[in-house]
């Protein structure tokens with residue numbers, strides 16, 4: 001028997017699930033051999049859930065970010081079974097699948113025509129090809145100015161800490177970040193501790209102080225080819241082939257859809273100006289207006305345009321000029337607040353919390369400082385103003401880090417990613433413009449195949465290839481963390497494995 005397994009998948013979350021599904025399709029179609037041997041390595045115990053859908057991590061109040069949301073823990077409980085079913089199906093086709101849980105892979109090194117994987121306990125495994133499907137574990141939490149902060153997950157642990165404080169008085173909680181994870185924290189604490197300002201107060205702090213917008217009805221699918229022919233007089237493919245598909249073109253398509261329900265022609269405006277307009281205003285009032293606008297399940301043209309345009313934008317991003325990449329980066333947060341808004345049930349919770357004086361938002365466009373008093377066990381928050389002066393705004397028992405991750409490779413929290421970075425097998429993604437160099441996050445890959453591109457040509461792949469998928473590709477595909485994108489990454493990898501004739 002070959003000393004190498006055909007394929008090692010590091011990580012057993014959603015990415016691994018979609019990859020196994022893609023492989024199953026290819027085996028059924030006779031495009032991959034049924035003699036494949038696959039090893040899957042998961043540092044935890046659950047299969048198919050990963051971080052965001054793991055019932056041990058999230059509570060029953062946490063919903064998915066869709067117009068018709070599902071409970072993430074409930075989906076997660078189903079995922080465990082679905083993963084087992086996919087593995088059983090592959091085995092029924094003749095494929096050998098070995099699932100190794102409680103196995104953290106800490107290094108991947110080249111070994112002849114393949115790779116050696118080493119676990120943190122020193123066990124060695126060999127595989128011809130390796131796929132990194134390590135998702136969110138790859139990235140460190142944002143570093144905050146000030147003292148230790150609590151993590152949102154597992155949510156149970158956060159609740160236990162707050163409960164201990166609520167039992168003896170009022171808990172004042174500062175949530176860093178104002179996008180969907182921050183909404184998860186606020187909604188979850190509300191569900192556990194109620195809307196009594198004598199027990200709980202929450203402040204949400206971010207640069208802009210803006211909250212996500214609110215889902216209306218599920219937006220209809222966007223036929224991007226028809227749209228492209230209408231707006232640009234070419235199909236998307238023709239445009240891409242001629243290198244004439246950048247942020248300007250996508251902007252024109254999105255504005256067309258956003259305004260075409262109206263009676264007037266598409267106004268002279270920019271995506272940036274419209275996103276600013278959509279998110280403008282004091283956040284509690286803005287939320288009330290958004291709730292009114294989306295009441296009764298209205299289809300919102302802006303949501304159709306921005307949500308529908310996201311896969312197109314994400315797929316086209318790798319071929320953008322660096323200037324376009326950086327221009328998108330500057331509007332990315334607002335784009336997401338409007339394109340991937342919060343579920344209506346969360347918005348209603350937040351609205352009630354504002355009304356009762358339990359919740360407020362804080363904006364820190366010029367930065368902030370947190371100081372911790374060991375004696376009084378409180379975090380003291382000051383906001384900077386434009387002139388650099390600082391103003392004290394309040395004290396908090398807890399600070400929860402809910403602002404997303406630092407996706408820069410050198411800051412990675414994953415021992416595996418750090419080893420790959422140090423050995424040159426993984427390198428960062430950058431955009432340069434006007435003397436500025438910005439790291440876009442994640443690892444550099446070939447956008448057509450998801451194969452990792454090493455730092456030096458001398459490290460180029462031999463027969464065995466190293467792939468990455470999912471959130472690791474954030475610098476190449478801005479929507480890399482979404483489930484839709486993960487499914488497309490899986491297809492790309494399977495296509496490449498077919499071409500490589502994986503058995504050889």
Ligand SMILES: Cc1cc2nc3c(=O)[nH]c(=O)nc-3n(C[C@H](O)[C@H](O)[C@H](O)COP(=O)(O)OP(=O)(O)OC[C@H]3O[C@@H](n4cnc5c(N)ncnc54)[C@H](O)[C@@H]3O)c2cc1C
Nearest residue numbers: 011013014015043050051052064065105134135136470481
């Ligand atoms: C809070 C949150 C909410 C979200 N909500 C939605 C939503 O509503 N809708 C949506 O479409 N998307 C949502 N997403 C995004 C999406 O669900 C995730 O990006 C996706 O599930 C990622 O899957 P993954 O398998 O790539 O990564 P992960 O879920 O992070 O899974 C990676 C797995 O790899 C394992 N692992 C990591 N390193 C190693 C190692 N060295 N060795 C062994 N195992 C390892 C981890 O334990 C983990 O199980 C959300 C994301 C987050 C963080």
